[in-house]
Amino acid sequence: MADDLTKRGPPDGIRINVNEAWELRDWSKHFGVTPDALKAAVKAVGVMSKDVKRHLGK
Template identity: 40%
Template sequence: MSDDKKQTGASDRDRISLSEDYEIRDWTASLGVSEEELREAVDAVGNTADAVRAYLKKS
């Protein structure tokens, strides 16, 4: 995740950052999961959105 909020791009959009409240809110809404489920998925497979989606789909 880019520290500069003005510089976003594909690499920014396909990574899940759990250090920003707004990202947690946006990703939980987008994926339809709770914050706990999101954190569990990121812990299990890393912070790439595709890996998290695949993990959640299997769960």
């Protein structure tokens, strides 16, 4: 199912969409990294938050 872009709540906790500015901002803050570092992590391991978390060593 597609994201409902009218709902600007917290990230869904499963997938990271770095193409949405608000998700990029929220996930970057959550992991304590810069947006560019988050984009690089997603590029390296994919969009699943558990994989990004492991990649970032969090």
